[in-house]
Amino acid sequence: MQQYRIAILGSGNIGTDLLVKAMRSPHLTCVAFIGRGYTSPGMNKARALGITCSDQSIDYIPEHADEIDLVFDATSAKDHALHAPILKALGKQVIDLTPAKVGPMCVPAVNLDSSLGSSNLNMVTCGGQASIPVAFAIGQTHPEVDYLEVVSSIASKSAGPATRINLDEYIETTEKGLQAFSGAKRTKAILNLNPAVPCIDMQTTIFANVKNPDIEALKRVLDPIVEKIKTYVPGYKILVGPILDGDRIVVMVKVRGRGDYLPEYAGNLDIINCAAIAMAEQFAMNGGN
Amino acid sequence: MQKVTKVLVSDPSLRDGNHAVSHQLSADQIAKYCRAAEKARIPIVEVGHGNGLGASSLQVGLAKTDDDVMLRTARENLVNSKLGIHIIPGFGTIKRDLERARDLGVDVVRVASHCSEADLTERHIRFCRTNGITVFGVLMMSHMISAQLLAEEAKKLENYGAEAVLLMDSAGYYLPSDVTERIGALMDNLSIPVGFHAHNNLGMAIANSVTAMECGATILDGCSRGFGAGAGNAQLEVLVAVLHRMGIETGIDLYGMLDAADMAEQELLKEIPRISSLSVVSGLAGVFSGFSKHVQRLSTEYNIDPRDVFFELGRRRIIAGQEDLIIEVAAEIAASKKEQS
Amino acid sequence: MKQAAIQLLQDDCSRVIQEHIADLDLLRDATLLVTGGSGFMGGWIAEMVCHLNDVHRKNIRLKVLARNRARFQERLPHIAAKPYVEFIQGDLRDLVDLPRDVNYIVHAAGDPDNRTHSINPVGTMINIADGTRALVQAAERASDLRMMLNVSSGNIYGWQPAELTRIPESYMGAPACGAAESTYAEAKRYAETLMTAARCQSRLPILIVRPFAFVGAYQLIDAPWAVNTFINDALQKRPIRVLGNGQTVRSLLYGADLALWLLVMLVRGKTGQIYNLGSDAGVTVETVARLVAAQSQPRLEVLLNAAPSRNIPTSILVPDTSAATRDFGLKAITDLDTAIRHTLKWHQTK
Structure with a gap:
């Protein structure tokens, strides 16, 4: 079978970590690592790995359209809004790691199959990838979810200037994702940055107020979902719960990254990349195009 | 340095006090206290959930009164x-909250971050400046980094457009010498006014506030009867009296202030803040004062010594906003206790 | 290097470390990365690490990053052979990933030889700037980095005024901007500020140290600093020739003391702090020459080489090190006479 060929747009931390993950995958071949210049550490890494690099940004793709099956966009929401129509016109499968929300939201453990039909998939947010599977399980087992809340703590070091500037967008996108997948009437996302050294692993707590909480039923649905997540995010772990604390359901999740390009503590960045790779592999196994 | 002759007093009784009553202040209580504060000519009255706008949550505690009603x-x-x-x-986000x-006519916005994370505030501060709202920057849990680093973070706030910077001793950890060092560092590096927000875990709230003023701070926070998280804040009516005795102008009417404090005790407080044994531990451990209710509740639930919980939270350098981790710590302590027995 | 010469260095380490063994316990089981690790500073740091491991069982892992493996093995063969030492060959400017387990970094890469600065000023500046950039970018992804010590330079203060006996860290002097002779100092200033920017933006724990002048083993005998040429003259048993009138004032700290100061500051310093590193005992170059001369029997002759007086002010470069003494109890333990004697002996033994 011909290898499924992927290109990575964006040579920052996310793009570089994706590259390392893609190279490990038996289903994917990275044919281009594309940025805006050659001087970043990501470009150095890609070159050292022997990958074709380009500084032509989106312009590279139309010129090499025949060589690429799928494009990961790890640039920014603003840039992806410009890239999306170009990639669509070329008929490329796109996995969007920015919060641009051009395509439908995708969380592989929850909606892998239904996502296969969309040419542009949005990977929500890191907090979303960690919490939505739990929120989904709560929604599946409780017909009335009044309120769902997700609190994530990440290492201060794992949040660069772009993350900090876009904190409000993170909250908004995560809340939308939670609502869409759980059916909760109201949702809330909270993010804490903790500067402790050694860096803390990403930790996410899901709280829910539901009518007639049924922890046993929730466990039955949640357990296989968690097993599914673990197939693509090995560092995903339920730390506490599900428990009933007063009248709220509590589930605490820890995500330890694989430590590919990004360090282990950056589970928040690892999980979104792992999810993106899992989707790309699925496209590859479905025979690509 | 020029001697401070005038202090801008800001009263967060209706915000920090909400921590002390698990965010259960009612609209009626808010109205009553506002009228008393107005009568006492208190310059700034802060209202809201204990962690501020948009913070009503299962994580920190659901507020009885929603932000809209509180502000109106x-x-x-x-x-x-x-x-x-x-x-x-x-x-809190700009779109949903600010x-x-x-639109509801807020006069002063205080944008706060953990002491080392000032860059999170840039957009919120910018929004206030663009909309012509007075905006102060606040560094919480300010005992956790050095004076030099605090000054650098405070400078970021000034660069973003904050019109004043306040240090919060959110854990009630400071001694007067800490105040001198940190407020002094801010005074040396900023061109905007500096303020201080004390907690009373180690009995230092008034002394620390006076020290801050003597180092050049011109904004001081205090709450009626100390109504605030943990052991409470600088007791406002005492602070005002002390400032007046020192000849410092506050614009506050002392009788009105004392009446407001008496009213608060009658109408707002469930119990008068005191330095309980647990508050001492919380202060020593350098843990966010707002955690105290959660720690007490979970310690009872898990049948463990709350002092162990406070020291463990301090050891892990847990910051304000990470209330969920108290559950984890409590569960771990309970498990290790079980193992030992 | 002969065993006897190695023993001399180890004896020096043992002698200076006595009061600070407890401080250095913070290095226990830690991984220390030294960039530019085969130079004078790298050599002495490695000696000190060997002492801490071999005598005090601290179990430190030392990783040395430098361009030239052969040079490292040639200069420090006994260090290269230690099981806890790993050499990482590479150009710092191309560094992408740090060793995952790194806890402490001493960034000592950078050639302080002013002959290189004159021959290759552009390369000097680019190496310092790009090497430091690569290092801070890689350090952003280190998960348990406890401190990165940036080795700056006493030269960043520019010209020391005659009325200032010792330069404190707060001195606001600077090298002349745009001057050909400022390349190295200006690049070092840039590196300091870049490190500070990384500290503010990425919360990297960073300490800046400004070293002055030193004497001891591992200094290249042909290096252009006065004391080296004097020692070279003494080893050759020839008259000691001083360039100029000998009135230039410097202060010299011994290599073992240097390594001790660096490691104590590294583990006990707080992020954001800046310290001078050196001896605060200023001496004229002529005095240094006479101290070297006195080590030989019969005493060697000292030749001054003064140009006719042109009213050029005397060059002074002496640090105020009271901050290091106040915060860490550090002081120069090895006096200058001992330092010179030990250096000569090492050269004669090795």
Whole structure:
């Protein structure tokens, strides 16, 4: 079978970590690592790995359209809004790691199959990838979810200037994702940055107020979902719960990254990349195009 | 340095006090206290959930009164006193919270972050500046980094457009010498006014506030009867009396202030803040004062010594906003206790 | 290097470390990365690490990053052979990933030889700037980095005024901007500020140290600093020739003391702090020459080489090190006479 060929747009931390993950995958071949210049550490890494690099940004793709099956966009929401129509016109499968929300939201453990039909998939947010599977399980087992809340703590070091500037967008996108997948009437996302050294692993707590909480039923649905997540995010772990604390359901999740390009503590960045790779592999196994 | 002769007093009783009653202040209580504060000519009255706008949550505690009602109520009852709010990026957003606060006529916005994370505040501060709202920057848990680093973070706030910077001793950890060092560092590096927000875990709230003023701080926070998280804040009516005795101008009417404090005790407080044994431990451990109710509840639930919980939280350098981790710590302590027995 | 010469260095380490063994316990089981690790500083740091491991069982892992493996093995063969030492060959400017387990970094890469600065000023500046950039970018992804010590330079203060006996860290002097002779100092200033920017933006724990002048083993005998040429003259048993009138004032700290100061500051310093590193005992170059001369029997002759007086002010470069003494109890333990004697002996033994 011909290898499924992927290109990575964006040579920052996310793009570089994706590259390392893609190279490990038996289903994917990275044919281009594309940025805006050659001087970043990501470009150095890609070159050292022997990958074709380009500084032509989106312009590279139309010129090499025949060589690429799928494009990961790890640039920014603003840039992806410009890239999306170009990639669509070329008929490329796109996995969007920015919060641009051009395509439908995708969380592989929850909606892998239904996502296969969309040419542009949005990977929500890191907090979303960690919490939505739990929120989904709560929604599946409780017909009335009044309120769902997700609190994530990440290492201060794992949040660069772009993350900090876009904190409000993170909250908004995560809340939308939670609502869409759980059916909760109201949702809330909270993010804490903790500067402790050694860096803390990403930790996410899901709280829910539901009518007639049924922890046993929730466990039955949640357990296989968690097993599914673990197939693509090995560092995903339920730390506490599900428990009933007063009248709220509590589930605490820890995500330890694989430590590919990004360090282990950056589970928040690892999980979104792992999810993106899992989707790309699925496209590859479905025979690509 | 020029001697401070005038202090801007800001009263967060209706915000920090909410921590002490698990965020259960009612609209009626807010209205009453606002009227008393107005009468006492308190310059700024801050209202809201304990962690500020948009922070009502299962994580920190659901507020009895929603932000809208709190702000409307306060607005209706404050004329000369300014209406202030507290907001922590990560909890409160511009679209959901700040725009509404602007529309409801908030006068002063205090944008707060953990002491080392000032860059989270840039967009919120910018929003206030663009909309012509007075905006102060706040560094919480300020005992956790050095004076030099605090000055650097404070400088970021100034660069973003904050019109004053306040240090919060959120854990009640400071001794007067810590205040001198840190407020001094800010005074040496900023061109905008500096303020201080004390907690009383180690019995230092008034002394620390006076020290801050003597180092050049011109904004001081205090709450009626100390109504605030943990062991409470600097007791406002005492602080005002002390400042007046020192010849410092506050613009506050002392009798009105004392009446407001008496009213608060009658109508707002469930119990008068005191330095309980647990508060001492919390202060020593350098743990966020707002955690105290959660720690007590979970320690009872898990049948463990709350002092162990406070020291463990301090050891892990847990910061404000990470209330969920108290559950984890409590569960771990309970498990290790079980193992030992 | 002969065993006897190695023993001399180890004896020096043992002698200076006595009061600070407890401080250095913070290095226990830690991984220390030294960039530019085969130079004078790298050599002495490695000696000190060997002492801490071999005598005090601290179990430190030392990783040395430098361009030239052969040079490292040639200069420090006994260090290269230690099981806890790993050499990482590479150009710092191309560094992408740090060793995952790194806890402490001493960034000592950078050639302080002013002959290189004159021959290759552009390369000097680019190496310092790009090497430091690569290092801070890689350090952003280190998960348990406890401190990165940036080795700056006493030269960043520019010209020391005659009325200032010792330069404190707060001195606001600077090298002349745009001057050909400022390349190295200006690049070092840039590196300091870049490190500070990384500290503010990425919360990297960073300490800046400004070293002055030193004497001891591992200094290249042909290096252009006065004391080296004097020692070279003494080893050759020839008259000691001083360039100029000998009135230039410097202060010299011994290599073992240097390594001790660096490691104590590294583990006990707080992020954001800046310290001078050196001896605060200023001496004229002529005095240094006479101290070297006195080590030989019969005493060697000292020749001054003064140009006719042109009213050029005397060059002074002496640090105020009271901050290091106040915060860490550090002081120069090895006096200058001992330092010179030990250096000569090492050269004669090795």
